[in-house]
Each structure stands twice: as structure tokens, then as C-alpha cells.
Amino acid sequence: MSTEPAPGAVGAPRPRIEGRLKVTGAAHYAADVPVPDLTHGWMVTATVSRGRIRDIDASAALGMPGVLGVLDHRNAPRLNPEAGNYFGPDGSLQLLQDDVIPYAGRPVALVVAETPEQARAAAGALRVTYDIEAHDLDISPERPAARPASTAFGPEADTGDLTAELAASVVVVEERYRTPEESHCALEPHAATVWWDEDHLYAVDANQGAFSVSEVLAALWSIDRERVHVRAEHVGGGFGGKGPCGPHVILASMAARRFGRPVRIAMTRAQVFETTSSRPPTDQSLTIGAAADGRLRAIHHRAAYALSPLAEYIEGCTEQAKILYAVPAIRTQLTAVPLDILPPASMRGPGATPGSFALESAMDEVAERLDMDPLELRLRNQPVAAPVSGRPFSTRRLVSCLREGARRFGWAARDRRPRSRREGRLLIGTGMAVTSFSAGVFPSTAAITAQTDGTFTVSVGASDIGTGARTALTAVAADSLGVGTERILLRIGDSDLGMAWGAGGSRGTTSWSFAITEAARKLRESPGDPARPVTATVDTTTMIDFQPDRERQTYSAVFAEVAVDPATGEVRVRRLLGMFAVGRVINPLLARSQVVGGMIMGLSMALHEESLRDPLTGRQANGDFAGYHIAAHADVPDVEADFVPDYEPQDPSGFNGLGEIGTAGTAAAIANAVWHATGTRQRTLPIRLDRVVEPAAVVMGPAHAAVREP
Numbered sequence: 001m002s003t004e005p006a007p008g009a010v011g012a013p014r015p016r017i018e019g020r021l022k023v024t025g026a027a028h029y030a031a032d033v034p035v036p037d038l039t040h041g042w043m044v045t046a047t048v049s050r051g052r053i054r055d056i057d058a059s060a061a062l063g064m065p066g067v068l069g070v071l072d073h074r075n076a077p078r079l080n081p082e083a084g085n086y087f088g089p090d091g092s093l094q095l096l097q098d099d100v101i102p103y104a105g106r107p108v109a110l111v112v113a114e115t116p117e118q119a120r121a122a123a124g125a126l127r128v129t130y131d132i133e134a135h136d137l138d139i140s141p142e143r144p145a146a147r148p149a150s151t152a153f154g155p156e157a158d159t160g161d162l163t164a165e166l167a168a169s170v171v172v173v174e175e176r177y178r179t180p181e182e183s184h185c186a187l188e189p190h191a192a193t194v195w196w197d198e199d200h201l202y203a204v205d206a207n208q209g210a211f212s213v214s215e216v217l218a219a220l221w222s223i224d225r226e227r228v229h230v231r232a233e234h235v236g237g238g239f240g241g242k243g244p245c246g247p248h249v250i251l252a253s254m255a256a257r258r259f260g261r262p263v264r265i266a267m268t269r270a271q272v273f274e275t276t277s278s279r280p281p282t283d284q285s286l287t288i289g290a291a292a293d294g295r296l297r298a299i300h301h302r303a304a305y306a307l308s309p310l311a312e313y314i315e316g317c318t319e320q321a322k323i324l325y326a327v328p329a330i331r332t333q334l335t336a337v338p339l340d341i342l343p344p345a346s347m348r349g350p351g352a353t354p355g356s357f358a359l360e361s362a363m364d365e366v367a368e369r370l371d372m373d374p375l376e377l378r379l380r381n382q383p384v385a386a387p388v389s390g391r392p393f394s395t396r397r398l399v400s401c402l403r404e405g406a407r408r409f410g411w412a413a414r415d416r417r418p419r420s421r422r423e424g425r426l427l428i429g430t431g432m433a434v435t436s437f438s439a440g441v442f443p444s445t446a447a448i449t450a451q452t453d454g455t456f457t458v459s460v461g462a463s464d465i466g467t468g469a470r471t472a473l474t475a476v477a478a479d480s481l482g483v484g485t486e487r488i489l490l491r492i493g494d495s496d497l498g499m500a501w502g503a504g505g506s507r508g509t510t511s512w513s514f515a516i517t518e519a520a521r522k523l524r525e526s527p528g529d530p531a532r533p534v535t536a537t538v539d540t541t542t543m544i545d546f547q548p549d550r551e552r553q554t555y556s557a558v559f560a561e562v563a564v565d566p567a568t569g570e571v572r573v574r575r576l577l578g579m580f581a582v583g584r585v586i587n588p589l590l591a592r593s594q595v596v597g598g599m600i601m602g603l604s605m606a607l608h609e610e611s612l613r614d615p616l617t618g619r620q621a622n623g624d625f626a627g628y629h630i631a632a633h634a635d636v637p638d639v640e641a642d643f644v645p646d647y648e649p650q651d652p653s654g655f656n657g658l659g660e661i662g663t664a665g666t667a668a669a670i671a672n673a674v675w676h677a678t679g680t681r682q683r684t685l686p687i688r689l690d691r692v693v694e695p696a697a698v699v700m701g702p703a704h705a706a707v708r709e710p
């Protein structure tokens with residue numbers, strides 16, 4: 001082993017290793033890997049939300065130029081109905097297996113042709129008719145079908161005497177908050193290039209975890225996982241939407257099997273909206289009781305979210321109520337409402353993001369009713385141990401985030417009365433919110449080979465979906481081996497590299513780093529032989545089992561300033577500042593980029609994003625980038641983000657994940673700023689013009705006022 005001093009790659013602000021490949025077009029994505037003899041698949045999707053296929057008339061399509069054939073439920077290969085996800089069987093994977101339509105956008109056929117244009121033209125000539133049944137898209141928690149959510153991620157909270165604490169409270173806020181269905185909107189649409197070689201299945205696929213996709217495909221085809229080879233070397237964003245095994249890769253595997261040639265499916269943006277999952281809508285109620293001095297006495301957080309009867313799913317909106325504040329009585333109730341929709345998937349801080357909008361909006365309402373600084377209210381209710389579980393906290397630098405964020409933002413100068421600042425006709429307001437996000441590690445394997453030329457090949461089934469994981473892991477490997485990064489060759493994005501957690505749950509980089517660090521330790525301890533490559537391999541599964549039982553979270557404090565035009569209802573975010581506690585930061589440049597991106601997603605959620613469904617068909621009415629607005633450059637002000645000094649004692653290198661903490665918290669900070677500006681609470685997202693515009697301020701005549709909701 002080398003004896004040179006550790007160069008300290010961790011902590012250095014370095015740009016992405018693959019940046020040059022990406023900007024020169026040399027990085028191949030799933031839709032552009034060169035493959036000989038390629039064919040192209042085009043999905044045909046259900047235009048109704050519930051019912052059965054009456055007939056598919058493919059006669060015209062089959063006669064069109066270049067068409068190899070059409071797969072539908074009558075002729076498609078059979079799949080294993082037991083294949084599923086973490087929770088068990090998942091009916092959304094069972095494509096073309098029967099005539100049942102469980103949601104709009106369900107693929108009902110795949111047309112395969114020599115070119116994508118030919119496949120698309122033939123797909124347009126397919127005639128599909130349905131026996132339509134009434135669908136249900138109403139999310140309200142009073143629905144008869146509503147049921148308690150799965151507690152697979154942890155039990156509900158029920159501590160203290162809620163009734164007594166609320167009765168003894170001087171201030172009780174009880175309000176309802178709603179967030180809409182939203183879409184992930186990764187820049188790269190889902191795509192896969194798939195082929196079979198004998199009984200081995202090969203897929204280059206845009207996903208967040210090549211290993212887990214290989215497991216699902218192996219289960220669907222009832223073959224050994226070792227015969228499924230999934231590569232995802234470069235992926236253009238995921239945000240949770242590329243976590244599940246997507247319909248494109250399943251359908252392409254069926255078509256490649258049937259036609260004996262490689263098949264590529266590259267979705268259009270509209271297909272991404274309708275065939276891949278979304279964040280479910282939520283309907284949440286908060287009851288918070290507080291004493292006159294601001295000490296919280298009770299939090300009751302009820303949250304309902306939509307899912308599909310096809311697969312279990314948890315949108316854990318109530319998690320932060322168990323973590324953030326010292327409260328004698330805490331009760332959480334999470335309700336799942338089965339609807340005729342595609343099973344939802346984790347999106348941009350699942351649970352925590354819609355959940356913190358409700359909780360932190362309600363906390364701002366408590367501060368208002370107490371006539372107390374909302375920042376001071378947070379400071380007065382800091383717990384010494386996790387309030388519900390009683391577990392000791394691991395590192396918890398939330399107060400540092402609050403104080404440093406407030407200092408940089410200039411919070412102390414704020415007049416907390418609403419409508420107290422004006423600039424011309426604009427109303428100016430500021431708001432803040434805090435949040436936490438669950439942190440930790442999941443099992444992964446890693447292998448490191450010390451080559452005879454002094455370089456190290458580091459293999460880990462990681463996914464870099466644009467986060468900079470490749471760059472971060474290279475630094476971690478270099479430091480754990482005590483060499484410079486130029487001697488590290490990192491291999492990721494391939495299910496052949498072995499079991500690994502995916503890029504999700506804010507646990508990708510921590511899980512892979514843990515495995516790399518342990519492999520490096522093992523390699524350093526193994527007897528060296530300069531004449532021969534030496535390999536050390538680890539599987540962290542059992543090491544993780546022995547982690548101490550502490551509450552491990554990341555934290556943030558977010559501050560926002562908005563300008564509201566009451567005549568038009570326009571809300572502009574003018575300043576956004578986030579202070580984050582995420583353990584030791586691996587790469588400040590990329591980490592900042594990650595949390596700034598997350599805060600922009602929070603801004604986008606607060607002001608813009610909303611999937612609207614046509615009540616008649618249940619189809620999304622705005623399933624494209626013309627109708628579904630995500631924050632664009634013009635919507636985003638200078639965003640300031642930084643990290644407080646922190647170190648996670650449960651991690652061998654002090655790391656925690658920072659994938660999602662940037663998003664959670666931001667929407668509440670903006671909604672609270674809009675209240676401060678206008679004096680009106682915004683309890684339903686997004687904060688659209690029609691929800692903000694003030695009739696008395698409308699100076700443009702009745703036609704303008706007519707756009708308001710009744």
C-alpha cells in the first residue's frame with residue numbers, strides 16, 4: 001500500500017468528473033447508446049381511468065411501413081404476477097397481462113417498428129375501444145375506502161394526553177392543508193434500450209438503481225438475477241420518478257423477447273407524465289396547542305394521501321411531527337386513500353415535503369396567534385431527545401441552522417405584523433420554516449482492486465442521476481485509500497457490480513461511501529503483493545445491523561422573502577436562504593448545487609406545480625411542459641445555501657445524505673412569507689394567482705376579477 005499522506009479530497013470543492021463528457025455529448029444515455037439491429041417501441045396508453053379493453057384493432061397498424069408487430073394483452077409474453085416492490089406484489093408492473101384498465105395512461109399495447117417515427121405513426125393507427133366504468137379520484141380522507149396507512153416505516157405517534165393538553169392550551173390552531181398531485185419532471189425522459197442474448201437480459205435504462213431494477217426484471221421473467229444486466233451509467237435526473245422499474249423497460253424486454261432484436265423505448269414528455277408515477281395529493285389537518293409562553297403542549301397531525309389498490313405506498317407526511325419539537329402530547333394518523341391512479345412513487349423528499357408544508361405553516365399560525373416571533377417559537381421548543389421514540393439524537397445542529405440563517409437573512413429587523421411592508425403597490429413579506437429529513441444507510445457491496453500500476457479500481461453499484469455521486473465517491477475512495485483522486489478509477493451504474501442501494505431516500509452516497517470505506521479498510525489490512533492485483537470486497541449488511549439506536553436526521557432552516565402584487569395575485573420570491581446541517585460535507589460545490597436545486601423545487605411546489613385531471617376521463621389535463629409549470633429561470637431569485645459545521649457520529653466518515661433536505665421546508669417558508677406580505681393564509685398549494693388576488697385591489701375591471709374561484 002502507498003504510504004503517501006492523505007490528500008484530503010473530501011471537503012474540496014471539485015466540479016463533476018463527467019462534466020466534460022456530458023457537455024461534449026460523449027456521455028451516452030439510455031436513449032442514445034449505439035446498438036446494432038435496433039428496433040423501436042411506441043407505447044399506446046389507456047385514455048380512460050377505469051374499465052376493460054373491449055377491442056384492439058391492429059389491422060391498419062400492422063400494414064404500415066416498417067412495423068414488426070404489435071404486443072397487447074392477447075399475445076404478450078406472460079410475466080410472473082408475484083413480482084413486486086419493497087412491500088410486495090405490484091400490479092403496475094403487470095403490463096399487457098389482462099384487459100383491465102386500472103388507471104389512465106396504463107399501457108395497453110406496444111407497437112414495434114424499424115424507426116421511432118414508423119412506430120409512432122402505427123401507434124396512432126391502433127384502434128382501442130373500452131368498456132368504461134366510473135372512476136374515483138376524490139382524495140378526501142372521509143372516503144369509505146380510506147384506511148390506515150401501512151406502518152412499515154414506523155408506528156404512529158400517540159404520546160401524552162392529547163385532549164388534556166389541548167384543553168390546557170392558551171392557543172389552539174386547527175387548520176387543514178392541501179397539496180396537489182405533482183410530477184417528478186426529470187430533464188431526461190424515461191428510456192431504455194433492451195436486448196436478450198440467449199437467456200440473458202441486457203438493459204441500458206434511465207433509472208435510480210440498476211440493481212433493484214435488475215431484481216424486478218428477474219422476478220418478472222422468473223430468471224436468476226445474475227442473468228439480468230442493467231446499466232444506468234448516465235441518468236438525467238430522477239427525483240424519485242426513476243426509482244421504480246418503469247413501464248418502458250418492462251415493455252421493451254417483452255418486445256425484444258418476442259421479435260428477437262434489440263428494442264428501444266424513449267418516452268415523449270407526455271408519456272412520462274401519464275405512464276410514470278407522481279407524488280400523490282395530500283389532505284392534512286393540524287391541531288397544535290401552545291401555552292402563552294410559546295411552549296407547545298400538543299400536536300395532532302392527520303394526513304391523507306392517494307395511492308392505488310395495485311401496490312402499497314407510504315407518503316409519510318407525519319414524520320416531522322415526531323421529530324422536530326418537544327411536545328408532551330403528539331398524535332399522528334396517516335390515512336391511505338385508494339383511487340384509480342397509477343401507484344405513486346417517492347418524489348423530492350417524499351412525505352417530508354408535503355408534510356412540512358402543513359406542519360410548518362401551522363407553526364407559523366401558532367406564532368401569529370401568540371404574537372411571537374416564529375423563529376423564537378422554534379427555539380423555545382427544541383427537544384433534547386426524540387420526542388416520540390425517546391431515542392437520543394445523533395448530531396442535531398438545527399439551532400445552529402436557525403441562528404446562522406437568521407443572522408445572514410437579517411431576520412432580527414423584521415416587523416412581524418402582516419402587511420407591514422410595502423413598495424409601491426407591492427406587499428413585501430418574509431417567512432421561515434425548519435425541517436428535518438430522515439438520514440442513514442442501507443446495505444451495499446463494494447469492491448476495490450489495487451492494481452499493479454498503483455491505481456485502484458473501485459466498483460460499487462451506485463447511480464449518479466446528476467447529483468455528483470460519481471465525483472463524491474471518487475473523493476471518498478481516494479481519502480479512504482490515502483491516495484490522490486487521479487489514482488481512482490470508479491465503476492458505477494451497473495447491476496453486475498453487485499447489490500447496492502439506489503439513488504434514493506437521501507441514502508445513496510452514504511450507503512455507497514460506507515461500503516467503499518469498509519472495502520478500503522479491508523484492502524489496507526490485507527497482505528500486499530506488488531506483483532499481483534489484490535481485491536477486497538465487502539457487504540455492509542451486517543455492519544449496518546449493529547448501528548447504535550439513535551435518531552439520525554438532517555436539518556434545515558429556510559428563509560424566504562416575497563413580493564406580492566395584490567392586483568394580479570402574482571407572487572415573486574425575491575430572496576431564498578437555506579442553512580443546512582447534513583453531517584460532514586463531501587464536496588461543498590456539488591452539495592450546494594444539490595440543496596439549491598432542492599430549494600428551487602420547493603419554490604416550484606409552493607407557487608407553480610399542480611397536476612390537473614379532467615374529471616370526465618381522469619386523464620391529466622396538463623401533462624406536458626406547456627401546461628405543468630415548473631419554476632423557470634425567471635421564477636428563481638438568487639438562492640443562498642450553506643452548511644453549518646457538522647459531523648455524523650454514526651457514519652465512519654461523518655456523512656449524512658443531503659439529497660432531499662433542500663426541498664422539504666421551502667414551500668412553508670414561502671407560504672409563511674406570503675401571509676406576512678398579505679395577511680392571508682395560503683393553506684392550499686400551489687399559491688396560484690387566483691388564490692392571492694384581492695378583489696379590492698383589482699383595478700383592471702370585472703373581466704379580470706372573473707378569473708377568481710367562487
Ligand code: MOS
Pocket residue numbers: 208238239240241243346347348349350503504505506
Ligand atoms: Mo428519492 S424521492 O427518495 O428518489
